[in-house]
Amino acid sequence: MxxxxxxxxxxxxxRDAAFRDAAAAFLSAHGLPDTDLPWVTTVDAGGYTPRHEVAAALTDHYGSAVPPIAVRTLLDTGAADRVxxxxxxxxxxxxxxxxxxxxxxxxxxxxxxxxxxxxxxxxxxxxxxxxxxxxxxxxxxxxxxxxxxxxxxxxxxxxxxxxxxxxxxxxxxxxxxxxxxxxxxxxxxxxxxxxxxxxxxxxxxxxxxxxxxxxxxxx
Missing domain, CATH: 3.40.50.1000 (HAD superfamily/HAD-like)
Structure with a gap:
């Protein structure tokens, strides 16, 4: 066989389309500009950037505007829920x-x-x-x-x-x-x-x- x-x-x-959808929802949910979407997807690099590095980049960029649990949810289940x-x-x-x-x-x-x-x-x-x-x-x-x-x-x-x-x-x-x-x-x-x-x-x-x-x- x-x-x-x-x-x-x-x-x-x-996977990339699913992550884009998840990232767009993430930005909308927190009142962030949709023009940030290309930046978020670039940081993600098709999933090849280590998760902790993506989390750190998002946290540094948005600070207190986004709770840490929202970043974790995006990276843990965002794409998986949408594929x-x-x-x-x-x-x-x-x-x-x-x-x-x-x-x-x-x-x-x-x-x-x-x-x-x-x-x-x-x-x-x-x-x-x-x-x-x-x-x-x-x-x-x-x-x-x-x-x-x-x-x-x-x-x-x-x-x-x-x-x-x-x-x-x-x-x-x-x-x-x-x-x-x-x-x-x-x-x-x-x-x-x-x-x-x-x-x-x-x-x-x-x-x-x-x-x-x-x-x-x-x-």
Missing amino acids: PLLLLDLDNTLID VLAPATREALDRARMGGWTCVIVTNGRTVQQEAKIRHTGLDRLVQGWAVSEAVGHKKPEPEIFYAAAATGGLPLPGAWVIGDSPHADIAGADALGLPSVWVANGRAWAQDSYRPTHIAADITSAIHHVISTPNRSE
Whole structure:
């Protein structure tokens, strides 16, 4: 049974859109200018800025205008409460499973937050498991988290495909392990010279379609 390892944020779900919505609600709730939204999202950096650094930046910027619990709520549950799973993504995962693929999510982040997204969107009913960096003790692109994800699916890692939107975390990680990969471009151009994905897809649905249509393709 073939193994498909899938990134979560901005691959299976649009995490950035959910965070923008949460940040906009945060600003509105505290009477802050909506023109601050680009600054908040820049500080967040697509979730890559450590949570404590984002919290410190927001606290320093807004001071007593925003209670600390509001900042914690935004960072802990803001995006998780708003993420959605597109019907086309759900259908693509269903096709993969019906085709015999074992689908496992491999994601960086905090366990509670990432599992909340997985369960909120119903992904827990569409995949065979997940590996979260906080729980594993290693984060992408480290090989240990990919091995942990394969073990969660009950399959060996060699021969697995990796799908993700991050050149560094997903594609470099797959490349180091000799695994075929699909980069989800999300409107971007590939800019790395030292490694490349096996395939570049416009979005997650076309990425899954490519993999399940060419399961033995290696280049």
